[in-house]
Structures are given as C-alpha cells and as structure tokens.
Amino acid sequence: xxxxxxxxxxxxxxxxxxxxxxxxxxxxxxxxxxxxxxxxxxxxxxxxxxxxxxxxxxxxxxxxxxxxxxxxxxxxxxxxxxxxxxxxxxxxxxxxxxxxxxxxxxxxxxxxxxxxxxxxxxxxxxxxxxxxxxxxxxxxxxxxxxxxxxxxxxxxxxxxxxxxxxxxxxxxxxxxxxxxxxxxxxxxxxxxxxxxxxxxxxxxxxxxxxxxxxxxxxxxxxxxxxxxxxxxxxxxxxxxxxxxxxxxxxxxxxxxxxxxxxxxxxxxxxxxxxxxxxxxxxxxxxxxxxxxxxxxxxxxxxxxxxxxxxxxxxxxxxxxxx
Amino acid sequence: xxxxxxxxxxxxxxxxxxxxxxxxxxxxxxxxxxxxxxxxxxxxxxxxxxxxxxxxxxxxxxxxxxxxxxxxxxxxxxxxxxxxxxxxxxxxxxxxxxxxxxxxxxxxxxxxxxxxxxxxxxxxxxxxxxxxxxxxxxxxxxxxxxxxxxxxxxxxxxxxxxxxxxxxxxxxxxxxxxxxxxxxxxxxxxxxxxxxxxxxxxxxxxxxxxxxxxxxxxxxxxxxxxxxxxxxxxxxxxxxxxxxxxxxxxxxxxxxxxxxxxxxxxxxxxxxxxxxxxxxxxxxxxxxxxxxxxxxx
Numbered sequence: 001x002x003x004x005x006x007x008x009x010x011x012x013x014x015x016x017x018x019x020x021x022x023x024x025x026x027x028x029x030x031x032x033x034x035x036x037x038x039x040x041x042x043x044x045x046x047x048x049x050x051x052x053x054x055x056x057x058x059x060x061x062x063x064x065x066x067x068x069x070x071x072x073x074x075x076x077x078x079x080x081x082x083x084x085x086x087x088x089x090x091x092x093x094x095x096x097x098x099x100x101x102x103x104x105x106x107x108x109x110x111x112x113x114x115x116x117x118x119x120x121x122x123x124x125x126x127x128x129x130x131x132x133x134x135x136x137x138x139x140x141x142x143x144x145x146x147x148x149x150x151x152x153x154x155x156x157x158x159x160x161x162x163x164x165x166x167x168x169x170x171x172x173x174x175x176x177x178x179x180x181x182x183x184x185x186x187x188x189x190x191x192x193x194x195x196x197x198x199x200x201x202x203x204x205x206x207x208x209x210x211x212x213x214x215x216x217x218x219x220x221x222x223x224x225x226x227x228x229x230x231x232x233x234x235x236x237x238x239x240x241x242x243x244x245x246x247x248x249x250x251x252x253x254x255x256x257x258x259x260x261x262x263x264x265x266x267x268x269x270x271x272x273x274x275x276x277x278x279x280x281x282x283x284x285x286x287x288x289x290x291x292x293x294x295x296x297x298x299x300x301x302x303x304x305x306x307x308x309x310x311x312x313x314x315x316x317x318x319x320x321x322x
Numbered sequence: 323x324x325x326x327x328x329x330x331x332x333x334x335x336x337x338x339x340x341x342x343x344x345x346x347x348x349x350x351x352x353x354x355x356x357x358x359x360x361x362x363x364x365x366x367x368x369x370x371x372x373x374x375x376x377x378x379x380x381x382x383x384x385x386x387x388x389x390x391x392x393x394x395x396x397x398x399x400x401x402x403x404x405x406x407x408x409x410x411x412x413x414x415x416x417x418x419x420x421x422x423x424x425x426x427x428x429x430x431x432x433x434x435x436x437x438x439x440x441x442x443x444x445x446x447x448x449x450x451x452x453x454x455x456x457x458x459x460x461x462x463x464x465x466x467x468x469x470x471x472x473x474x475x476x477x478x479x480x481x482x483x484x485x486x487x488x489x490x491x492x493x494x495x496x497x498x499x500x501x502x503x504x505x506x507x508x509x510x511x512x513x514x515x516x517x518x519x520x521x522x523x524x525x526x527x528x529x530x531x532x533x534x535x536x537x538x539x540x541x542x543x544x545x546x547x548x549x550x551x552x553x554x555x556x557x558x559x560x561x562x563x564x565x566x567x568x569x570x571x572x573x574x575x576x577x578x579x580x581x582x583x584x585x586x587x588x589x590x591x592x593x594x595x596x597x598x599x600x601x602x603x604x605x606x607x608x609x610x611x612x613x614x615x616x617x618x619x
Binding site for chain 2: 016020022144146
C-alpha cells in the first residue's frame with residue numbers, strides 16, 4: 001500500500017468535490033432566474049417561499065449563503081422537495097436503487113462484450129472483422145440512446161408483443177410472491193438495459209481495441225514474439241493484463257456518461273429512477289430536488305474515479321512500489 | 323527586406339504543400355471521403371432543399387392525422403397531420419447550425435483554457451485544471467439540462483449552453499499538447515531572443531496545436547448535435563424551431579411509440595445518426611492522419 005499515493009488521491013477527490021459543490025452553487029444561485037423565481041413559477045405560497053428562503057439562508061449576503069450551503073451539504077441535508085413534500089434525500093433514496101439496477105446490468109453487459117469484441121478487433125487489426133467492429137462502434141456512438149429505445153419498443157413491444165412497453169412493473173401487481181415480482185421487473189428491465197448497454201458498449205470496444213494496439217507496440221511483445229510464443233498466448237498472457245489498466249479508468253469515468261444515458265433511457269421507458277426524477281424536478285422547478293439529484297450523481301462519479309485510482313494501485317505494481 | 327519576403331514566400335509554399343498533402347491523404351482514406359460526401363449532402367439539403375420543398379410547421383395541413391407514408395407524404399404525417407418529410411428537410415439546417423456554433427464556442431473556450439494552462443503553467447495551470455476536472459465530473463446531459471432551464475429555451479441559448487458545457491475534453495487535450503511543445507528547443511530559442519509569451523503562443527504553439535484543435539472541432543460538432551437532440555427530446559428544446567429533436571419529442575409526447583407509428587420518429591433519428599456518422603468518419607480519418615502513433619501501425 002502506497003500511503004502517499006492514497007493520500008494524494010483522497011486530497012484530489014476532496015478538492016474535486018469542493019469544486020463541484022462550488023460550481024453547483026454558482027449555477028443555482030448566481031445565474032439569472034434564482035431559486036425565488038422558481039418558487040413563484042411553482043405557485044408556492046409566498047409565506048412558505050419566505051420561510052424556505054430563510055431556511056436556506058437566502059436573505060444573507062452571497063458569501064455567507066455559500067457557507068450555509070456547504071454546511072448543509074456536508075451534513076447531507078439537501079432540504080425538502082417542493083413537489084414531493086418530503087426530504088430530498090428520502091425522495092432520491094427511494095429512486096436510486098432503480099437506477100442502480102438498470103445501470104449495473106447495462107454496465108456489466110457492455111463491459112463484458114466490449115472487452116471481448118475489442119480484443120477480437122485488435123487481434124485482427126485491419127482485417128474485415130476489425131473494420132466491421134470499428135464501424136459498428138462508430139455507428140452506435142451516433143445513435144441517440146432514447147431513439148434506439150423508441151425503435152426497440154415499437155419492434156419488441158408493439159409489433160412482436162414480447163415485452164412490456166414502459167414502467168418498472170405491471171400496474172396493479174400487488175400481493176404476489178417475490179418470485180413473480182422479480183420476474184415481472186426483469187421483463188420490464190430487458191429493453192432499458194439493452195438500450196443503455198448498447199449506448200456505452202461502443203466506447204468500450206474502441207478503448208479496449210486502441211489500448212491493446214498500444215500494448216502491441218511495446219518491446220516486451222516483440223520479445224515474446226521472438227521467443228516463439230503462440231500469438232493467442234501472447235495476447236492473453238502478455239498484452240491483455242496491461243491493456244486492461246486503462247479500462248479501469250474508463251469504466252469509472254463512464255459513470256458520468258451513464259447518467260446522461262440513463263436520463264434518456266429512463267425517460268423513454270418511464271423508468272422510475274434518478275434520470276426521470278431529475279427531469280421531473282426540472283419541469284416542476286423543484287429546485288432543492290434538482291440540486292440534490294445533480295450533486296448525488298456528481299458524487300457518484302467522483303467516488304467511482306477515486307475507487308478506480310485505488311484499484312489501479314493494486315493492479316499496477318508500478319504505482320505500488322513507486 | 324527581399325530576404326524577408328523570400329522567407330515568407332517559402333513559408334507560404336511549405337504551408338501550401340503541407341495542406342495539399344493533407345487533402346490528398348484525407349481523400350485517399352475511404353472512410354473520410356465517405357464522411358465528407360455525406361456531410362456535403364446534408365449541407366445541400368439544408369440550404370437548397372427549402373427552395374424546392376415547401377413546409378411550414380404552423381400551416382393547417384391537408385394530411386390525415388398520424389398516417390403512414392403515402393405518395394403525397396413520403397414519410398407520413400404527424401399527430402397534427404403535418405408532413406414529416408418537410409420537417410426533416412427544414413430541420414437539417416438547425417442541426418448543422420447548432421452543431422457548428424456549439425462546437426466553435428466550446429473549442430474556443432477549451433483551447434484558450436488549455437493553452438493558458440499548458441503554456442503558462444504553475445498556479446494558473448493547477449487552478450484551471452482543477453476547475454476542468456470539476457466540470458468533467460458533472461454529468462453532461464444533466465448539466466446541460468440545468469443550465470438551459472435557467473437560461474431559458476431558445477436556439478441561441480441552447481447553442482450557448484452546449485458551448486459552455488462541452489469544452490473540458492478540448493482543454494485537457496490542448497493543454498497536454500502545449501505542455502509537450504513548451505519544452506521543445508525552438509520555443510526555448512524564441513524565448514531566449516526575447517519573444518513575448520503571447521507572441522510565442524500565437525506564432526509557435528498555436529500552429530502546432532491547431533491540428534488537434536481541428537480534429538477536436540469535428541468531434542465536438544457531432545457531440546453538439548447529439549446534445550441538442552437529447553435536449554429537445556426531453557422537452558427542453560426551442561419549441562419555435564423546426565429541428566429533428568423537436569420531431570422526436572413530438573413523436574414521444576404524442577404517443578407515436580405505443581401505437582407503433584414508427585414513421586413519426588424513424589426518419590428523424592436516422593437523419594441524426596447519418597449526420598453524426600459523417601462527422602465521426604471525418605474525425606476518424608483526421609485522427610489517422612494527424613496521430614503519428616497510428617500512422618506507423
């Protein structure tokens with residue numbers, strides 16, 4: 001364990017969190033159309049608005065507001081949602097698992113297939129299979145996730161009638177066994193997972209491919225080849241472990257990308273997750289809820305990056321013994 | 323004086339030759355050429371199409387409501403009986419304008435920040451890069467949604483939002499490039515004969531970073547087009563403009579999906595995919611040309 005490296009990463013993450021919080025603060029308060037304007041639009045009683053203003057310290061000078069805001073954030077207090085009339089943390093907490101299930105399934109599929117296809121492409125560089133996979137990945141990148149979801153719904157939901165069109169479970173499904181419930185949710189999951197998974201799959205193929213190709217130019221690959229090892233053996237034992245290193249970082253940084261994809265996917269399939277919640281909050285001008293979900297998703301990305309750095313430390317000996 | 327002119331002319335000749343070489347290499351690349359042809363097709367459709375095909379989103383339509391493709395309406399009609407083919411033709415320009423303008427703004431901000439951070443270095447570099455990291459962490463679509471909701475939704479603000487949120491990747495890339503250039507001997511030489519920092523950046527660093535910026539612009543354009551589409555789809559676009567994203571939003575909000583009215587949203591989506599692909603192809607072949615690491619392999 002390299003403590004210096006570890007501490008450096010901790011400090012870096014904390015600085016990033018501070019910057020995210022500050023940017024969010026600026027975004028939500030200093031720009032035109034401050035929260036009070038949102039209160040008026042949401043048709044809230046002026047006296048309530050006044051009280052909320054006081055609760056948030058919005059009557060204070062801006063620099064004092066900043067410290068009140070930071071204090072609330074670090075206590076995990078995001079205030080109360082206007083539209084749900086519940087603490088923001090609770091509203092988000094109810095929705096977060098739904099997004100995590102969706103993202104986790106999509107991510108697992110995308111990473112697995114991404115690595116396999118990226119390897120296939122790199123091993124056959126310049127051949128038909130490589131060009132085909134590369135073209136396919138570029139093609140996927142060009143497809144808006146929500147549109148792909150719409151196409152899938154029409155084909156598999158409407159025309160073939162194989163899967164439900166939207167939602168997370170069949171409406172009115174109550175008092176059933178756990179197994180029936182899980183089956184129902186799984187059925188609703190198929191299309192959204194496929195939509196979100198495909199949206200991120202392409203970038204994994206591309207990165208796995210270019211990472212492997214980079215490794216192929218290293219001297220130790222030439223050495224292995226000179227020793228007369230089998231091509232496949234070289235790829236599996238010499239190239240792959242090294243090519244996997246950048247993948248760890250990419251998987252972590254892709255969390256932010258997944259959030260964007262999840263907003264689109266969840267909207268198309270009316271999946272009750274953070275993405276739809278964010279859109280709902282935006283349309284309803286539910287300012288604390290919007291800010292809360294925005295900060296939570298950003299935190300998720302910072303945490304993922306931090307974990308990736310730590311994992312990196314364990315899998316890359318060059319860092320461990322630096 | 324004549325000597326100076328000679329040097330200038332030589333420099334011009336070299337640049338011309340390099341440019342010609344670049345064009346030649348680019349069009350030798352099949353993917354790049356295909357992308358270029360596709361892009362030209364869209365430009366022609368956007369600027370010539372409206373002269374030959376009449377469409378107005380506010381006019382009372384003669385078409386049946388949500389009707390599948392027929393001879394009069396080759397892409398069918400929407401929930402108000404409007405011609406979908408017309409909306410696709412007229413929306414091409416919106417996508418191109420949003421794509422290019424959004425990309426230019428983001429590239430300008432990104433290059434400025436990247437160059438300052440990379441060349442000036444020290445404390446400024448630290449501050450700028452920390453801010454860039456912070457921006458990168460924010461989920462992009464969520465950020466775009468929030469900023470656009472605050473600014474208000476019209477096409478000018480959407481362009482502004484896309485530009486203001488999309489510069490982080492460019493900043494990092496340009497910074498890395500500037501950092502490596504800064505240590506080159508010819509920069510040191512320029513500094514030693516008393517060139518100012520601004521002069522060095524403008525005359526020596528910028529031309530060398532330019533290929534990276536150029537390739538990045540292409541990618542930023544497709545990303546800007548996709549951002550506008552997603553934003554419009556989520557109902558946060560400019561309701562007064564005709565755009566592909568707006569068509570998709572209309573299809574989604576009015577239930578075209580659950581009744582299986584595929585003609586309402588398939589053409590607009592396919593158009594987006596093709597346009598983004600054209601930029602991706604061009605950008606991909608630029609990368610092949612400009613990235614010396616890829617050239618040898």
